[in-house]
Amino acid sequence: MATKPKVAICWLGSCGGCDEAVVDLNEAVLQVAEAVDIILWPVAMDFKYHHIEELKDKEIALSIINGHVRNSDHEEVAGLLRRKSQLVLAFGACACLGGTPGMANFTTKEDIFNWVYRDAPTVVNPKGNVPQPKSKVDGKELTLPEFYEQVYALDQIIDVDYYLPGCPPPPDLIASAVNAVLAGKLPPKGSTLAPHKALCDTCERNKTKPPRIALKDIKRIHEVEANPDTCFLAQGILCLGPATRSGCGEVCMKINLPCRGCFGPVEGVKDAGTKFVSALASMLDADDEKEVKRLVDKIDDLAGYLYRFSAPVSALVRKRI
Amino acid sequence: MNNFEPKLVCFSCRFSWGYLADEAQLAAQIKNWVPIICSGKIDAAHIVDAFKNGADGVLILGCPEGDCHYQDGNFEARKRVYLLRKLLSSYGIETERVRIVLSSDPEGKEILNHVRDMTETLRRMGPVKKIKPVSRALAAAKAKR
Numbered sequence: 001m002a003t004k005p006k007v008a009i010c011w012l013g014s015c016g017g018c019d020e021a022v023v024d025l026n027e028a029v030l031q032v033a034e035a036v037d038i039i040l041w042p043v044a045m046d047f048k049y050h051h052i053e054e055l056k057d058k059e060i061a062l063s064i065i066n067g068h069v070r071n072s073d074h075e076e077v078a079g080l081l082r083r084k085s086q087l088v089l090a091f092g093a094c095a096c097l098g099g100t101p102g103m104a105n106f107t108t109k110e111d112i113f114n115w116v117y118r119d120a121p122t123v124v125n126p127k128g129n130v131p132q133p134k135s136k137v138d139g140k141e142l143t144l145p146e147f148y149e150q151v152y153a154l155d156q157i158i159d160v161d162y163y164l165p166g167c168p169p170p171p172d173l174i175a176s177a178v179n180a181v182l183a184g185k186l187p188p189k190g191s192t193l194a195p196h197k198a199l200c201d202t203c204e205r206n207k208t209k210p211p212r213i214a215l216k217d218i219k220r221i222h223e224v225e226a227n228p229d230t231c232f233l234a235q236g237i238l239c240l241g242p243a244t245r246s247g248c249g250e251v252c253m254k255i256n257l258p259c260r261g262c263f264g265p266v267e268g269v270k271d272a273g274t275k276f277v278s279a280l281a282s283m284l285d286a287d288d289e290k291e292v293k294r295l296v297d298k299i300d301d302l303a304g305y306l307y308r309f310s311a312p313v314s315a316l317v318r319k320r321i
Numbered sequence: 322m323n324n325f326e327p328k329l330v331c332f333s334c335r336f337s338w339g340y341l342a343d344e345a346q347l348a349a350q351i352k353n354w355v356p357i358i359c360s361g362k363i364d365a366a367h368i369v370d371a372f373k374n375g376a377d378g379v380l381i382l383g384c385p386e387g388d389c390h391y392q393d394g395n396f397e398a399r400k401r402v403y404l405l406r407k408l409l410s411s412y413g414i415e416t417e418r419v420r421i422v423l424s425s426d427p428e429g430k431e432i433l434n435h436v437r438d439m440t441e442t443l444r445r446m447g448p449v450k451k452i453k454p455v456s457r458a459l460a461a462a463k464a465k466r
Contacts, residue, residue, distance in 0.1 A: 106411050149453075277365035277408060281400035287386070289399065296403045303411030315369045320413035320450030 005061035005182070007032075008040035008052065008081055012074040012154070013101055014067030018092040019043040021168035022064075028175055035182055036061070040081075049077065052084055060085040062181050066168075068094040068101050068312070069152040072133075073145035082158040087181065089193075093167040093262045095154040096192075098312030100167070102151045103304055105311040105318035109149050150318045151311070163192040167262035167309060170249050194247035196267035199259050202246040205231045214285035218298050221258055232258040233283060238305060243269075243276040262309045271315040273306035327443035329353060330371045331436050333382035334360045336390045339429030347429050351436055360384070360421075361394025365401050368419060372409070378418040378443045380435060385425050395423050413450055417442060 011019060023029060023044070039060065040047045052060075063085040069075055082088055093099040104112065117123060117130050133146045154160055164177050177193045180186050187193070200206050209231040219236045226232065232239035232253075239258030245266050252259055265272035286292045299305065307314050330353045333339065339347055339356065348354055353376070357363065360383030368379050381402065383395035399421055406416040420439055426432060 271366060271369065273408065274365040274369045274405075277404045278401060281365070281404055282397055284400050286400065287393065287396045292400050292403050296400075296407055299407070301411075302404065302407045306408065315366070315373045316409075316412045316414070318452055319411065320452055 004035065004037040006039045006055075006059060007036040008060050008063040008085065009038065009043075010040055010063065010065050010077060010081060011043060012065065012067030012078060012095070013070045013151070014092070014094055016043055018066035018094075018168045021092070021166075021171065021174060024171050025175060026171075028171075032178055049080065052080055055084050057083055058086050062087045062089060064089045064091045065154055066091040066095050068098050069148075069154060069157045070101065070104075070150075071145040071147050075148075075157055078154060078158045087161045087186075088154075088158065089162045089164060089177065089181075090154045090160045091164050092169055093165055093264065093309040095160075096163045096165040096313075097264045097310035098151050098153045099309055102153070102311040102313075103308065105150050106303055108319060108321050109147060113147075153312050156312065161189050162186070163190075163194075165192065165194060165245065165263045166248055169194075170247070170251070172249070173247055192245070192264075192267070194245055194263060197246045198266045199241040199244045199246045199248070199250070199263070203231075203241055203250055203253055205229060205253060209234055213283040215283050215295070216285050218284075218295060220300075226256055226258075228256045238280070238299070240272070240276060240306070242279045243272040260308050261306075264310055264313075270313070272310060273303075273314055276306055325444060325448060327377040327440050327448070328375060329378045329380060329436060329440050329443060330355065330376045331380040331382065331432070332357055332360065332363050332367075333432055334358065334384050334395070337384040337388065337425040337427070338382045339426065339432055341427040342429030347432065350433060354432075354436075359389070359391050359394040360398035361389070361391060361396075363398055363401070365405050368401075368405055369409075372414060372418075372449065375449075377446075377449045378420070378439055380439045381419075381421040382426075382432065382435060383421060383423045386423055388425070399423065415446065417446065418449060 009022060038045065040052055063081040065078065065081060065088060069078060090096045094101060113130055117125055118128065131144055133144055135142050164173060173194055208229060213233050215236050217236050218238060221237055226235055226237055237258050240261035241259040243265065244259050244261045245263040248263055261272060269275055284292065284295050286295050331351060332355045335356050335358050344356065360381055363381060371379050381398055383398050389395045402419055402421045406419050409419065410416055422435055
């Protein structure tokens, strides 16, 4: 009993979808629970952080951490689990890349606070209260986690041993990752436990792609009725498949949605967005300067589109102010 | 601000720019000059890397319209630049910091003029805004443990 490896599953800045993905292993979760001793899983079980603090360093075999780091609480929990764990697995797009909350890096902490506590039309805040890390109430000091200037991916805060991207990661990759840890058959530290190829390489629609894509117009998925069998890019709909790692099982394509990039860049690439810019440029059929401007101006929020899941790990990280 | 010297990176295609000039002599006069074969070779990542490494502006000199040795490399470069400008503005980097000129200058004299002109623009704009590098934040966070 005492020899079962200890596993912690924890969320930082997270929506809970990654924890849901673990539950989606269905019966396999029970086998995992047989093989390991789950000692922390805030979303599902009633263990406390002080239980973890009482452990010896490196006593946890594996910590599966999902969610991004935006405040001092996230940072503290991440640091605690790192100290107590032999292996840390960054689980899901937020932990690996910053995730959708990472798009907040295109705005500033000040703008976020102004909108949320002052300017949004639904806000009623006559005293202009804004949360502070420390405040005095009735002579007592109350504390809140400090909200940081930007969103961080997990490996920008602690050392990470393995990465499993996806929003959320698919059950087959989760199962093979957990099995690899249990069997001790792990790739070199720092590996991403997902295929190396780009999504286009595994996409069923790839065979409908013409030899050269020449777009006269760019459309968004809600503006057209997309053909369910044809390459999105060939239809003029932006799809991040060429610059995104495969392994998701093409779940979006199967419901007729283009790739949004949740698996992050392919192996060997750090910044998928600039790679996609180069690819997209070559697909635009516009030799005339005016025509280039017209096509580019048609794209709303290019940065948000290219870095929907990965702004904090992009080359330029965040907005300069 | 008066003594601010902008860091400009200039890429120029060898097919139209300065191929008759003494390259070593020209290089001595232009800091961060990268002569290349075809402006279409410049990946979006090269331009972003320049900014990541502290450049205040990037100037690309490509061949005249219709004169690309490889058919459309200069057009490809121009499309990338327009896409990148839009992208960079979301990071708080002004669009004027990336410029592309499609023209020809075998003697290489115009390269100097273009570099001077853009350097003056950048001088007026001031240095590109900086962020605290993530690696430093990371180091600080790790040092706490």
